[in-house]
Amino acid sequence: MKASARNQFSGQITAIQDGTVNDEVELQTASGLRVVATVTRASRDTLGLRVGANVVALVKASSVVLVTDAGGVRFSARNQFQGTVSQVTLGAVNSEVALTLADGELLVAIVTNESADGLGLSAGQTATALFKAGSVILGVAA
Amino acid sequence: MKASARNQFSGQITAIQDGTVNDEVELQTASGLRVVATVTRASRDTLGLRVGANVVALVKASSVVLVTDAGGVRFSARNQFQGTVSQVTLGAVNSEVALTLADGELLVAIVTNESADGLGLSAGQTATALFKAGSVILGVAA
Amino acid sequence: MKASARNQFSGQITAIQDGTVNDEVELQTASGLRVVATVTRASRDTLGLRVGANVVALVKASSVVLVTDAGGVRFSARNQFQGTVSQVTLGAVNSEVALTLADGELLVAIVTNESADGLGLSAGQTATALFKAGSVILGVAA
Known part of the structure; x- marks a missing residue:
């Protein structure tokens, strides 16, 4: 995968906080960095995001x-x-x-x-x- | 209307998903493009956003x-x-x-x-x- | 404090609207400008945001x-x-x-x-x- 976002953090989801329209997802990289993302509930469902899943966080x-x-x-x-x-x-x-x-x-x-x-x-x-x-x-x- | 946002999609609202502070609004352009926006509940009320309304989506x-x-x-x-x-x-x-x-x-x-x-x-x-x-x-x- | 965000508005919190994951915070500057920010509930708690508190709003x-x-x-x-x-x-x-x-x-x-x-x-x-x-x-x- 090649994305134009200059900042890309690969890690594992460590926590998910439920919202109504937006959920908050926390991931941790292998080096220990913790990154928090807000995604819509619909995206979470579509992607099947769950604690333990491997994800990449893109930040422009x-x-x-x-x-x-x-x-x-x-x-x-x-x-x-x-x-x-x-x-x-x-x-x-x-x-x-x-x-x-x-x-x-x-x-x-x-x-x-x-x-x-x-x-x-x-x-x-x-x-x-x-x-x-x-x-x-x-x-x-x- | 002239706005500096380079991407402007005109369409009709096809769905609104209720949240507490944020609502999710989906529109469809004449050409079939579906664009999803998150707006605060206060903005939705002020603008009177509802399914069927004509809107323009601005994206920098x-x-x-x-x-x-x-x-x-x-x-x-x-x-x-x-x-x-x-x-x-x-x-x-x-x-x-x-x-x-x-x-x-x-x-x-x-x-x-x-x-x-x-x-x-x-x-x-x-x-x-x-x-x-x-x-x-x-x-x-x- | 020096931040790269070109727009920095100092003011006092005048209202907070509760959400599930996101809260909406309104501040007013000394000159009367009203700025609205959405912050996660976790940030609000960590920062102890409350009506009357002095804050600075950063906008890139x-x-x-x-x-x-x-x-x-x-x-x-x-x-x-x-x-x-x-x-x-x-x-x-x-x-x-x-x-x-x-x-x-x-x-x-x-x-x-x-x-x-x-x-x-x-x-x-x-x-x-x-x-x-x-x-x-x-x-x-x-």
């Missing part, structure tokens, strides 16, 4: 918010990963920022250049990547 | 994930459309990819250049566009 | 849809702000558009160049910015 780089100097602020985003900036690629309006997480996985974010400047993002810096459970698409092998 | 190009060689992997995204790549426009960090769907409609996605490279996206190739119901904004004429 | 520029000449069309997006375009920065595929809202706050959107062209976006023009409650990340000071 444009769905990721980067935070530096959190200064004690806590965020509602269910997915929050600390890492070290490994590369910043500048475009005309947007920059692509690669973050190496504690478990060695790479996480990529697209932020505006002004944000990259404002955060002073450069290689070696610590940052936290946030993305909402609602930004995650789950895939399952047939 | 940056909300679309492209998949090639799915290899049997199935996805949770409620909106999944197969098409043929008709154009790839390269930017500094992002590429814009236009897909012609089976019904002739055009669907546009923004992906990072590295993704476009990784998928080997070029005109004539088959690809599937995924976007979550939560990425869709509905509009109704007054 | 890429989550914002711009509308001109709405022509009576009404939208499902819970957040809708009218403003005047103050700046358009063209990139290779995407443009960054800054909107000055009625209360003086700045709101930034990333749209494709073709959309910017199609809407004829230029300084001085009136436009409405739309973003879904599901696009908003909330932050609270410790």
